[in-house]
Amino acid sequence: QQQVKQSPQSLIVQKGGISIINCAYENTAFDYFPWYQQFPGKGPALLIAIRPDVSEKKEGRFTISFNKSAKQFSLHIMDSQPGDSATYFCAASFPYGTNAGKSTFGDGTTLTVKP
Amino acid sequence: DGGITQSPKYLFRKEGQNVTLSCEQNLNHDAMYWYRQDPGQGLRLIYYSQIVNDFQKGDIAEGYSVSREKKESFPLTVTSAQKNPTAFYLCASRSRGGLTGELFFGEGSRLTVL
Numbered sequence: 572q573q574q575v576k577q578s579p580q581s582l583i584v585q586k587g588g589i590s591i592i593n594c595a596y597e598n599t600a601f602d603y604f605p606w607y608q609q610f611p612g613k614g615p616a617l618l619i620a621i622r623p624d625v626s627e628k629k630e631g632r633f634t635i636s637f638n639k640s641a642k643q644f645s646l647h648i649m650d651s652q653p654g655d656s657a658t659y660f661c662a663a664s665f666p667y668g669t670n671a672g673k674s675t676f677g678d679g680t681t682l683t684v685k686p
Numbered sequence: 687d688g689g690i691t692q693s694p695k696y697l698f699r700k701e702g703q704n705v706t707l708s709c710e711q712n713l714n715h716d717a718m719y720w721y722r723q724d725p726g727q728g729l730r731l732i733y734y735s736q737i738v739n740d741f742q743k744g745d746i747a748e749g750y751s752v753s754r755e756k757k758e759s760f761p762l763t764v765t766s767a768q769k770n771p772t773a774f775y776l777c778a779s780r781s782r783g784g785l786t787g788e789l790f791f792g793e794g795s796r797l798t799v800l
Contacts, residue, residue: 580726603787614690614776614791615729660728664787671736672717672780672787673744676728 574598575663577677585685590648592680594661597642601663605674606635606646609658618659619646651684658682688713690792692777697797699764699771707762707795709777716782718760719789722746723774732775735760736782764797772799 577594584590596604603622607615621628621635621644628635634647648655658681664674690711699705711718717736721729731744735754749768754760764771774796778789 575728577728605788607789607791612794614692614778614793615789616791617788620788666787671782672719672789673731673734674729674787674789676721676730678726678728 574675575661575677577661577680579680580678581681581683583683583685584651586651586653588651588684590646590651590655590682590684592646592659592661592682593643594645594677595641595643596663596675598663598675599642601665601675603664603666604635604637604644605662605664606633607660607662607676609660609679615660648682651682653684653686656682656684690777690779690790692775692792692795694795695793697795699797699799701799702766704763704765705797707764707775707777707797709760709762709792710758711760711777711779711790711792712758713779713781713790714757715779715790716757717780718754719778719780720744720750720752720760720762721776721778723776723794729776732762771797773797 605620606618608618609615632649637644658679661677662674693708719734720732733752735741751763776794777792
């Protein structure tokens with residue numbers, strides 16, 4: 572049972588364009604929704620994260636939109652740059668309690684930004 | 687610099703051999719995790735430890751073993767019982783006292799079974 576579904580699997584955008592990656596989750600007990608960025612041969616690193624009590628969070632060119640009723644959240648990358656080319660993972664986790672830190676990940680989206 | 691160090695970065699193993707992947711952190715984090723990453727798939731949890739001398743199975747623990755004798759160290763042994771061990775293995779840590787669920791990852795170990 573996949574608790575976090577991510578789409579698309581791959582995405583190609585032109586430099587300066589908007590990249591949009593979507594995720595849907597099933598377990599309403601999740602309380603923390605991060606996006607991780609991973610470059611080839613490296614470990615993932617936190618890009619941006621959101622809690623379900625807000626509908627949007629923006630950090631520079633990166634924005635998370637969160638729809639609690641639809642159990643969906645998305646990552647928007649504005650003015651996409653070739654340096655943004657990487658694999659992006661959405662995740663969902665429980666920050667507290669016995670399952671704290673156990674993150675469930677989407678399958679990842681490989682983003683290619685063409686110059 | 688604080689962080690997570692995984693070694694070796696690349697490892698080749700013959701079938702039937704056990705191998706141990708090292709994970710060391712100097713972030714003073716209580717919780718540590720091992721994830722497996724396969725092409726086109728997300729990260730899947732193998733084992734995790736919330737505190738020293740305690741660890742729990744994740745979603746794909748069969749064929750793996752861990753120990754947590756020190757706060758800084760969480761080694762993973764890939765045993766010969768693991769049917770498809772070729773993969774990229776990621777170690778992560780998290781502060782239990784933190785207000786977020788952020789995981790800090792190492793750079794990974796790529797295991798290839800010949």
